[in-house]
Amino acid sequence: MTTQFKLAAALILSGMIVAGCQRPAEKTEAPAAAATSPTAASADVHPFTIGALHAAALKDGDIVLENVAGQSPWADTAGVAEVLRKTGDPKIHLSVQPLLIRGDNKVVLIDTGAGGAMGTANKLPASLAAAGVQPAQVTDILISHGHGDHLGGLVQNEALAFPNAAIRMSTAEWAAVQANGELATLVPVIAPKVQTFEPGAQITPSITAVALQGHTPGHTGYEIVSGQDRLLYFGDALHSSVISVERPDFVNAWDNDSDAAIATRFALLGRGATQSLRTYGVHFPFPGLGTFRRQADGFVWVPEVAATAP
Structure with a gap:
């Protein structure tokens, strides 16, 4: 992971639901079976x-860092x-697992992994196939932010990895991606699909898109609601x-605006608990599924199911 991989808080609590995408979605249809069929569990799905x-949580790989200057953020x-x-x-272990959501006549992928970069295994294509979805069936890709472990899987062999999908990200984040010289080869490939x-x-x-400020200029989480159930995908907040x-106050060098990122973490943990x-x-x-719980000296994460070892 390089130093470019860098999440105020009031928007988490007050800005959750605002109207309208900037541009209408491209009409892309996926087979009905792909949108509704349940997925079988496996080591990476x-x-x-x-x-x-x-x-479905889809394993892409793992990032493992030594807790030393130059590696740890x-x-x-x-x-x-x-x-x-x-x-x-x-050691610091960071799993990488994009999220697949099927319903509403859509096949949605939130983030696309690292595409094999940053020490990851590029498992996403196989994980997606194991979940019963082909790349051409993905209708919408929602990008949380423009770091390589989130949009690296958008392009393979200099072509769109998901040829029929609209690629959605916040206006501020798209501007940041276009201005990032390290993404210069990716931008022209994905630009025709970006909304x-x-x-x-x-x-x-x-x-619904949720502004989670501090990590990048337009860092976005996604709140998914169906009936009485809801799930918040919080990206790199x-x-x-x-x-x-347990230490949301620790400064993280990957954050673009440290003060805002710290405020976002505290607000997110408080709301979650x-x-x-x-x-x-x-x-x-x-x-990656779980809830936050308050404890005497702060917060702790409670996983929904036992974590799978890398």
């Missing part, structure tokens, strides 16, 4: 439901070591299920 929606390596001591592993939106936009009948949750909100951590231990 974890199916679950959100109301009437069929969802947290400058307080001694503080991080103290937090990690209880895990029995001194931008403003914070709070209703992306699909079940998915929190990286580690241990460090980010107060509402017992089901959440999805793209970098939390696979499959």
Whole structure:
């Protein structure tokens, strides 16, 4: 992971639902079976439901970092070591798992993994196939932000990996992606498919964009609601299920605006714990599902199911 991979808080609590995408969606139809069929579980695919929606965590790979300057984004390596001591592993482990959602006559993929970069295994294509979906069946790709472990899988062999999908990201994030010289070869490939939106936009009948400020200029989470069920995909507002949750005050060098990112983390943890909100951590231990709980000295993440070892 390079230094470009860098999440105020009031928008989490007050800006959750605002009208309208900036541009209408391209009409792309997927076979009905692909939109509604349940998925079989495997080592790299974890199916679950959100109301009437069929969802699946799709493993792309793992990022493993030493807790030392130059690798860890947290400058307080001694503080991080103290937090990690209880895990029995001194290394920083960040899983990478895009989220698949099927329903509303759409096949939606939230983020696309690293495409094999950053030490990951490029498992997403196989995980997607195991979930019963072909790349051409994906109708919408929702990008949380423009870092390589989230949009790296958009392009393969200099062509669109998901040829029929609209690629959606916030207006501010698309501007940042276009200005990033390290993404110069990716931008012209994806540009014809990009559709931008403003914070709070209703992306699909079940998915609303949520501004989670601080990590990148237009960093976005996605709240998925079906019936009485809801799930918040919070992107890189929190990286580690241990460090980010138990010490949200730690400065993270990957954040573009540290003060805003810290405020976002505290607000997100507070809302999650107060509402017992089901959440999805793209970098939390696979499959990334769980809730936040208050404890005497702060917060802790409670996984919904036992994490799968890398």
